[in-house]
Amino acid sequence: MSLRAIFQMDPLNQLNLERDSTVALIEEGHRRGHSLYHYTPSALGWREGHLQARGAPLKKGKDDRLSLSSGPQELLDPETFDVLFIRQNPPFNLEYITTTYLLEHLSGKVLMVNDPQGIRQSPEKILMTHFPDLMPPTLITQETLDIQEFWREHQDIVIKPLYEFGGESVLRLKEGDHNLMPD
Secondary structure, three states: OOOEEEEEOOOHHHOOOOOOHHHHHHHHHHHOOOEEEEEOHHHEEEEOOEEEEEEEEEEEOOOOOEEEOOOOOEEEOHHHOOEEEEOOOOOOOHHHHHHHHHHHHHOOOOEEEOOHHHHHHOOHHHHHHHOHHHOOOOOOOOOHHHHHHHHHHHOEEEEOOOOOOOOOOOEEEEOOOOOOOOO
């Protein structure tokens, strides 16, 4: 059975074609003969009681890589799709949150992979705090003094922003490190 699937995701030119799991999902969808479309979060809108998104079909490029189909984008009705994948990377900002509220209008009409409400309520780096027995010593704070105290206790720590991805802005602080904040 062929499905119509739509991906809310980052622009294709921002994907790492070798590592991004969204690319693997799209490639598998093509392999299975599904009809695949794409739009970016900023292209999602609401008009007179209905969601709409400006997007385009996804197809394999000449070198077997993915590319958007040529020609103008289409005005898509997300409600006409069988499956919607929410696959954009952070930042987890107000635009991101707004799209989750809009997408809730599809609840019960379209299978959504990554439930919009779940995305808001369970950001991945906060969700893990519900499983403290499965994680190393962890501190979530914006307070410099708390970070310094945590470093003094552990002497080798990793600092990472909550709403980045793919290793962006990760910093390891160990003894003698020039990035260590003064007391």
